[in-house]
Amino acid sequence: MVSLWGSKNGNDQQHGDDSANEDSSPQPARQGREADERTRLLPPRNHGYLDPDDPAVSPYNLFSVRAVRFVGVLLLAISFIWWVLLLVSIFVSPPAMHSRGSGFFDFSFTTLTVGNLLIGLLFFSIPSRPMEISSLIIAAFLLLDMIIILVVQRLRSEEGWVGIASVIWATAMALYNVMSDRVVAWGKKEEEERLTGRQETRRTLREWCAVMTATFIMVIMIIITILLTATLMLRSRDASLKPPGERYLVDGDKYKLHLACLGDITYDDKGKRNPTVLVEAGELPFEDTMDDWIYGTFKNGTIDRYCYYDRPGFAWSDNAPSPHSAGMTSDALSEALAKAGEQGPWVLVSAGVGSIYSRIFSSRHVRDVHGLFLIDGLHEDLLHRIASPTRGFVLWARGIISPLGYDRLLGAIFQGRTREDRVYGKSAYQAGKFIKAKLQENLVANSLTKSEVSQARNIQTPNTPLVVVSSGIEVRRDPEWERKQEDLTKVTDNLISWDVVNKAPHRVWLTPEGRTILEKRLGELVRAK
Numbered sequence: 001m002v003s004l005w006g007s008k009n010g011n012d013q014q015h016g017d018d019s020a021n022e023d024s025s026p027q028p029a030r031q032g033r034e035a036d037e038r039t040r041l042l043p044p045r046n047h048g049y050l051d052p053d054d055p056a057v058s059p060y061n062l063f064s065v066r067a068v069r070f071v072g073v074l075l076l077a078i079s080f081i082w083w084v085l086l087l088v089s090i091f092v093s094p095p096a097m098h099s100r101g102s103g104f105f106d107f108s109f110t111t112l113t114v115g116n117l118l119i120g121l122l123f124f125s126i127p128s129r130p131m132e133i134s135s136l137i138i139a140a141f142l143l144l145d146m147i148i149i150l151v152v153q154r155l156r157s158e159e160g161w162v163g164i165a166s167v168i169w170a171t172a173m174a175l176y177n178v179m180s181d182r183v184v185a186w187g188k189k190e191e192e193e194r195l196t197g198r199q200e201t202r203r204t205l206r207e208w209c210a211v212m213t214a215t216f217i218m219v220i221m222i223i224i225t226i227l228l229t230a231t232l233m234l235r236s237r238d239a240s241l242k243p244p245g246e247r248y249l250v251d252g253d254k255y256k257l258h259l260a261c262l263g264d265i266t267y268d269d270k271g272k273r274n275p276t277v278l279v280e281a282g283e284l285p286f287e288d289t290m291d292d293w294i295y296g297t298f299k300n301g302t303i304d305r306y307c308y309y310d311r312p313g314f315a316w317s318d319n320a321p322s323p324h325s326a327g328m329t330s331d332a333l334s335e336a337l338a339k340a341g342e343q344g345p346w347v348l349v350s351a352g353v354g355s356i357y358s359r360i361f362s363s364r365h366v367r368d369v370h371g372l373f374l375i376d377g378l379h380e381d382l383l384h385r386i387a388s389p390t391r392g393f394v395l396w397a398r399g400i401i402s403p404l405g406y407d408r409l410l411g412a413i414f415q416g417r418t419r420e421d422r423v424y425g426k427s428a429y430q431a432g433k434f435i436k437a438k439l440q441e442n443l444v445a446n447s448l449t450k451s452e453v454s455q456a457r458n459i460q461t462p463n464t465p466l467v468v469v470s471s472g473i474e475v476r477r478d479p480e481w482e483r484k485q486e487d488l489t490k491v492t493d494n495l496i497s498w499d500v501v502n503k504a505p506h507r508v509w510l511t512p513e514g515r516t517i518l519e520k521r522l523g524e525l526v527r528a529k
Contacts, residue, residue, distance in 0.1 A: 049197040057195045059125060059187030068183045069124055075173060076117040082169070083110045086162070090396070090436075091443065093321035100255045100318035101158030102432035108228060108403040109142075109166040113173045115221060120177040123214040126207050127185035132178055134218035139174035141225040146171055148232045154239035155232070158318065158433075224404065231405030234412060238419045243316040244287075245309075248339045250332040255318035257336045263298060263305030275345045275370040275526050277306035280361075282352025282375075282507070285315040287424040290351060293509040293518065302523040307342060309333055311357070313437025315424040324440045327452035330361040344368030347526055351375040352506065353386065353441075356453050359491065362464070363456035371465040371525040372491065375518065376474060376506050379484035380453045387445035395439040402432040462493040465528040467521045469514075472502040496528060497521055 050057055059065045086107045089097050099106065116138065123131065146167045149155050156164070192200045203211070245260025266274045279286060279294055286308045297303055311329055312320035320328065337343070347370050350358035355377025362369045378386075407430045411417035421427045428434055441449075468489045475482040489498045499521065501514045508514035 050195045052196045052200045057191055059184050059191055061191050062187045065184055065187040068180050072117060072121050072180055076121060079110060079113045079117060083114050086110055091322055097162055098254055098321040099160035099162050102319055102399065102436040104399045104432040105159060105403045106163045106166040109170040112221065112224065113170040116177055117173055119214060119217055120180055123210055124184060126210045127181045128211045130215040131218060132181045134222060135174050135177040137222050138225050139171055141229050142167060142171040142174055145229050145232055148236055152236040152239055155235060227404040227406060230409055231403055234405060234408055238422050241419045241423050247316060248336040250335040255312060255320055257332050258310040258316035259336045259340055261307040261342060266304040274304055275347045277303050278346045278348050279306060279308040280350035280354035280358045282354045285310060285424040285428055287315060289507060293515055297519050297522060302519050303526055309336065311437065313433045319433050319436050322440055323444050325444045325448035325452060326357045327360050329357055330364060333361060345370035347371045347373060349373040350377060353378045356449065360452050360456045363459040366461045369464060371528055373467045373522060373525055374488055375469050375508055376471040377488055379488060380450055382484055383445045383450050387442055392439065392442040395435055395442055399432060399435040399439060402435055457491060460492060464492045464494060465525055466492045466495050467525050468498045469508055469518060469521060470500045471504050471506050471508055472500050473505050475500050496524060
């Protein structure tokens with residue numbers, strides 16, 4: 001009996017020890033190989049599997065998944081630094097980073113890249129088919145954008161290496177997001193099969209909310225990408241419109257300025273060259289504002305020859321590096337005239353804010369200027385009106401969203417706006433180049449430009465013939481404008497006439513009376529001795 005009980009107790013003890021040893025000893029599989037990314041992080045409980053909701057069931061267990069996330073964070077940091085550089089370049093162009101276009105497209109592509117990478121990282125551990133498909137769609141449209149920019153010569157020169165690098169980087173990052181999503185989905189499947197015994201197909205409410213949020217954001221980004229592509233197509237269409245004159249490289253070949261001249265060079269009875277009228281447009285491109293009036297004056301024989309140009313960012317001219325003042329524009333015009341072989345004497349005709357540019361040009365070419373003609377010109381003391389911070393912020397905001405081109409697209413589809421309208425006509429103010437030019441004007445109007453025009457007033461020769469024509473509506477509406485118009489008549493001591501045209505708007509030439517007076521005074525100024 002004793003031996004029976006003893007034998008039983010001994011066997012039980014031995015069996016219990018064996019079981020304890022079996023439970024506490026490492027698995028042969030774990031002893032037979034070194035730890036790698038498939039090695040169990042937690043030993044199985046009771047030789048079973050983990051619960052699918054256990055935090056240990058995660059794709060982050062795999063080194064490859066963690067590496068992909070680390071690379072994603074690194075790429076996001078690089079993209080953000082590039083984004084900051086492009087943001088700064090809108091206001092101050094870093095060395096070798098100036099592009100002849102507005103720079104807003106570069107900024108848009110990089111913003112899209114940062115958003116794409118950020119969404120990928122925020123929802124990194126919850127891969128989904130909608131996310132993958134959305135990233136593929138974005139990559140496809142960005143690839144199309146890249147092809148358009150590279151194929152169309154005008155776009156390629158406007159965007160420069162900065163724009164090309166931005167769109168290539170955006171395309172590569174969209175494809176990286178697709179690859180990242182697939183790697184995480186693979187890692188999730190591997191870990192679920194290893195730790196739970198099967199792939200988990202259900203999602204928690206939190207995961208479904210994350211998937212829906214990510215999908216909604218990606219759909220918005222797809223719409224943005226489509227708008228960018230459509231706007232690029234419009235720009236490529238507009239690039240086929242040939243300028244009436246020639247585009248000349250200026251400022252160390254940094255950008256091109258469009259200059260055109262019409263008419264023949266004539267001489268007076270003494271063999272002296274007759275003045276050429278050099279026209280400076282106001283707030284909008286010359287071709288859509290003053291062209292009809294000047295051309296009519298030319299056809300009527302009042303003037304023999306005239307030249308005009310587009311300021312940087314207007315019509316066919318490229319954008320200049322930032323910051324850019326009126327004096328810099330005058331220097332660029334002087335360079336373009338020299339390259340075109342044009343020379344004075346000049347009669348400078350200008351309107352609105354263009355009068356600031358003409359006066360600076362006149363002070364730097366005092367021997368070549370035959371006369372000044374100011375049409376409702378802006379006085380230097382009123383430059384603060386175009387230099388207000390609120391106006392600058394609005395221009396910057398408009399520039400940031402200008403690559404979406406929704407206004408130009410709607411105009412082309414529903415209003416029949418043509419490429420002429422978009423380059424220099426009714427829709428020209430919607431273009432990123434034009435907005436950038438106005439932003440540059442705003443940033444330095446009350447500092448650099450005001451200083452330059454103040455110096456110009458002191459340098460201007462007092463015997464230069466001067467004509468001032470003012471808007472009757474503006475003079476009666478704004479007493480300060482009237483006082484400053486009167487002060488403009490004192491820019492030189494040789495005032496030929498000052499006319500206030502009744503019922504004429506700021507663009508005096510839009511009324512029959514205004515056009516008549518302008519043509520009459522221009523003829524007198526050209527013939528003045």
